[in-house]
Amino acid sequence: MPQVVCLGIIVVDISARPVDEMPEKGLLKMTQQVSIGLGGHATNSGRCLSKLGREVAVMGCIGDDELGDLALQELDRHGIDTTGIYRTSVAGTSATIVLIDSSGERSFIHAVGADGEIRPEQLDMDLITSAEVFYMAGALAMPGFDGPPQAQVMAAAQDAGATTVLDVVWDASGQWLEVLGPALEHTDIFLPSLVEAQQISGRQDPTEVAKFFLDRGIKIIGLTKGEQGAEVYTATSAEVPAYQVDVVDGTGAGDAFTAGFIHGYLEGWDLERTARFASAMGALATTAVGTTTGIKNYQQVHNFLSQREPDYWE
Numbered sequence: 001m002p003q004v005v006c007l008g009i010i011v012v013d014i015s016a017r018p019v020d021e022m023p024e025k026g027l028l029k030m031t032q033q034v035s036i037g038l039g040g041h042a043t044n045s046g047r048c049l050s051k052l053g054r055e056v057a058v059m060g061c062i063g064d065d066e067l068g069d070l071a072l073q074e075l076d077r078h079g080i081d082t083t084g085i086y087r088t089s090v091a092g093t094s095a096t097i098v099l100i101d102s103s104g105e106r107s108f109i110h111a112v113g114a115d116g117e118i119r120p121e122q123l124d125m126d127l128i129t130s131a132e133v134f135y136m137a138g139a140l141a142m143p144g145f146d147g148p149p150q151a152q153v154m155a156a157a158q159d160a161g162a163t164t165v166l167d168v169v170w171d172a173s174g175q176w177l178e179v180l181g182p183a184l185e186h187t188d189i190f191l192p193s194l195v196e197a198q199q200i201s202g203r204q205d206p207t208e209v210a211k212f213f214l215d216r217g218i219k220i221i222g223l224t225k226g227e228q229g230a231e232v233y234t235a236t237s238a239e240v241p242a243y244q245v246d247v248v249d250g251t252g253a254g255d256a257f258t259a260g261f262i263h264g265y266l267e268g269w270d271l272e273r274t275a276r277f278a279s280a281m282g283a284l285a286t287t288a289v290g291t292t293t294g295i296k297n298y299q300q301v302h303n304f305l306s307q308r309e310p311d312y313w314e
Contacts, residue, residue: 001130002057002081004049004262005162007123007153008137009115009169010060010085011040012067012093015289017100017249019107037290038074039096040115041137041167044255044291045262048281050078052263052298057127059084061114067093068114084124088117104247104286110141118145120153128153129160133262137255139183140176141169151182158186163265165189167258168196176200187218189265191258194223194231206231222275224257226250230279238272243283243308252291257282260301276312280305 016034023029038047046058058080062068064087071093075082094113100106115138128134134157140146154164166187168180177200184190190197190213198204201212206223210233213221222232229242260281264274280301288294295301305313 002055004133005057005131006042006046006135006137007059008042009040009141010043012095013039013098015098018102019099020101039291044252045259047078047292048256048259048295051295057081061117063093063114064089065092084127100249104250116143118142120149128157131162134162135165139168140171146179148182154186163188167191189220190218191222194225232275240275240279245283245287247286249289250286253282253285256285
């Protein structure tokens with residue numbers, strides 16, 4: 001059975017780069033590259049974990065359409081268990097248009113699609129409760145499942161002995177804690193961006209933000225800060241750098257960080273080593289167009305760290 005089960009948003013990304021300004025209405029603007037690939041927290045982290053040698057299952061809902069076919073083909077190519085993915089004719093496969101500027105920064109246009117059709121009664125609970133790590137991937141982007149239904153599934157995973165990991169997307173509705181609160185009660189590891197965590201907690205200082213979540217019973221809180229690295233807190237804390245690379249596309253960097261953190265956790269590494277590995281994963285993800293293209297395998301990440309921190313990484 002898979003070590004890690006990733007349940008959440010499954011998205012097909014259509015990316016264009018560079019796009020530094022939008023064309024005027026009715027006009028055509030040329031760019032260098034347009035590509036189509038798989039995105040979404042569940043699939044991005046799942047593929048990264050698979051590249052690190054982990055046995056992974058991805059769960060969620062896709063449309064009965066060509067984009068859904070593409071998603072399954074890509075996951076199958078990486079040897080990922082897709083038996084927990086079900087299809088719907090009610091909505092199309094979730095999709096995002098990603099506009100990437102010359103610096104690698106991204107803007108998004110998203111259609112929720114089939115991600116909004118996830119329901120607890122349609123999930124393979126045996127698969128979920130068999131995992132060592134259960135990752136709820138992309139909370140706040142699954143209407144109909146976010147809130148109490150999501151918490152119900154996380155509670156079942158936790159009761160079965162799985163370590164539960166949670167990540168979120170930006171909540172344009174501004175509901176944040178109102179929706180996320182029930183799931184946080186059943187979360188062991190929470191890995192949002194600092195900005196997201198500030199919105200959820202209503203606090204600004206990173207230490208106070210972390211305390212807000214630790215006081216709610218979360219065991220580990222990791223706050224990603226883009227070019228400023230990450231801060232990770234539990235009974236102790238660690239601040240790790242953002243490793244400098246030539247950024248091509250920042251899409252998927254946060255999901256790669258999550259995958260690296262889960263890998264380090266399963267390895268039994270200490271907090272700082274785990275966070276450094278996760279930060280390296282996030283950096284490498286930005287070096288190529290696409291959400292996971294920049295990640296090759298464990299040895300690549302180890303070599304990357306060994307070159308930059310030879311005294312720390314053997």
